[in-house]
Amino acid sequence: MVIGDTYDLLLKGGRVIDPRNSLDGLRDVAIQGGRIAAVEPWIDATAAKQVRPVGGKIVCPGLIDFHTHVYHKATSCSVDPAYLSRRSVVSTLVDAGSAGAANFAGLRDYVMKPAPLRILAFLNISFPGIFAFDRSVMFGEARIPELLVPELCAEVIAANRDRLVGVKVRMGEATSGEVGMKALDRAIEAAELADVPLMTHIGSPPPTYGEILARLRPGDILTHCFRPAPNAPVAEGGGVLDALITARERGVLFDIGHGAGAFHFRSAEQAISNGFPPDIISSDAHTLSIDGPAYDLLHTMSKLANCGIPLPEVIGMATDAPARAMRRADLGHLAVGAVADISVIAEVERDYSFRDVRGEVRRGSMLLEPDILIVGGVTVEPEARPFEMTGKES
Numbered sequence: 001m002v003i004g005d006t007y008d009l010l011l012k013g014g015r016v017i018d019p020r021n022s023l024d025g026l027r028d029v030a031i032q033g034g035r036i037a038a039v040e041p042w043i044d045a046t047a048a049k050q051v052r053p054v055g056g057k058i059v060c061p062g063l064i065d066f067h068t069h070v071y072h073k074a075t076s077c078s079v080d081p082a083y084l085s086r087r088s089v090v091s092t093l094v095d096a097g098s099a100g101a102a103n104f105a106g107l108r109d110y111v112m113k114p115a116p117l118r119i120l121a122f123l124n125i126s127f128p129g130i131f132a133f134d135r136s137v138m139f140g141e142a143r144i145p146e147l148l149v150p151e152l153c154a155e156v157i158a159a160n161r162d163r164l165v166g167v168k169v170r171m172g173e174a175t176s177g178e179v180g181m182k183a184l185d186r187a188i189e190a191a192e193l194a195d196v197p198l199m200t201h202i203g204s205p206p207p208t209y210g211e212i213l214a215r216l217r218p219g220d221i222l223t224h225c226f227r228p229a230p231n232a233p234v235a236e237g238g239g240v241l242d243a244l245i246t247a248r249e250r251g252v253l254f255d256i257g258h259g260a261g262a263f264h265f266r267s268a269e270q271a272i273s274n275g276f277p278p279d280i281i282s283s284d285a286h287t288l289s290i291d292g293p294a295y296d297l298l299h300t301m302s303k304l305a306n307c308g309i310p311l312p313e314v315i316g317m318a319t320d321a322p323a324r325a326m327r328r329a330d331l332g333h334l335a336v337g338a339v340a341d342i343s344v345i346a347e348v349e350r351d352y353s354f355r356d357v358r359g360e361v362r363r364g365s366m367l368l369e370p371d372i373l374i375v376g377g378v379t380v381e382p383e384a385r386p387f388e389m390t391g392k393e394s
């Protein structure tokens with residue numbers, strides 16, 4: 001064997017946090033042929049064609065942003081996936097229902113295929129997907145019952161299982177309107193036909209938090225879980241609603257989906273202090289949230305870490321948990337043989353004022369910053385973060 005050719009790339013001296021494999025420690029990580037080749041306390045640097053020193057940094061499985069909108073230039077809610085991915089060192093973006101059965105082929109061929117990262121999606125139960133989402137035009141795609149056709153939704157999922165991981169429905173006064181619970185019924189029907197999980201958005205009532213959760217099945221996902229009132233997860237000045245506790249016991253998963261309207265510090269703080277952390281952290285990055293208050297996954301992770309969730313758990317909520325929730329257990333971990341999706345991030349001490357969707361502010365002391373993104377063994381250069389995300393003194 002020629003020395004120096006055993007590995008394509010060696011990440012040397014980082015703190016590896018891989019929750020799936022219960023690993024948190026100093027390790028070298030070697031990549032060969034697009035796969036994880038070795039994770040060891042010490043690997044000989046001369047065995048690698050390229051060595052990147054990552055001392056002081058955190059090396060974790062490629063981050064998965066489980067709720068985004070990236071049907072770029074085709075839907076008004078969507079942002080550029082390559083930019084979002086590079087800015088937050090995310091290797092897998094999951095689009096949450098921007099496309100429906102009518103237009104998924106465009107998302108697949110014009111966005112997913114050319115992207116320098118993995119893009120998967122939940123397919124909207126509504127035939128056209130999210131078709132009217134803007135500052136001045138908002139019309140919920142689940143408000144027209146004729147558009148909610150379970151058979152069509154399930155058919156497109158069945159034909160695209162490599163990219164489609166579930167069904168999406170947006171429930172709430174503005175998004176499902178008078179159709180109400182019938183929209184959720186149609187979405188569940190599609191999910192059952194296609195045998196995939198359902199991701200349900202919760203907005204202002206009707207329906208209520210409890211009414212929605214009562215219908216969700218084990219493995220289904222409730223997104224926007226820590227939204228503000230009305231339909232907050234916690235009682236006024238009290239604990240977590242019983243409906244959440246029983247739904248979690250049944251196997252329903254709770255996703256942050258920060259966005260522009262769905263993350264409130266008071267909801268998060270009360271839920272977390274009452275022993276109810278989220279299962280999954282996601283940004284819900286879209287045109288109205290990418291410039292704040294959500295920004296992106298890494299920023300949302302920083303926010304949750306500053307709410308008191310230990311960093312290894314925060315990383316698990318953005319790697320292992322979303323991978324398993326979308327039945328893609330091949331992703332979200334760093335076992336030898338796994339695809340080499342890796343995010344290298346820095347944990348920096350920084351006095352930073354985090355803002356929620358109601359404009360409430362919490363001072364934090366730590367920010368996660370992007371360093372290296374590797375997708376399938378290929379290094380993708382990160383994008384600079386806008387100045388207001390860095391917390392640096394001007």
Ligand SMILES: [Zn+2]
Nearest residue numbers: 067068096284
């Ligand atoms: Zn969304």
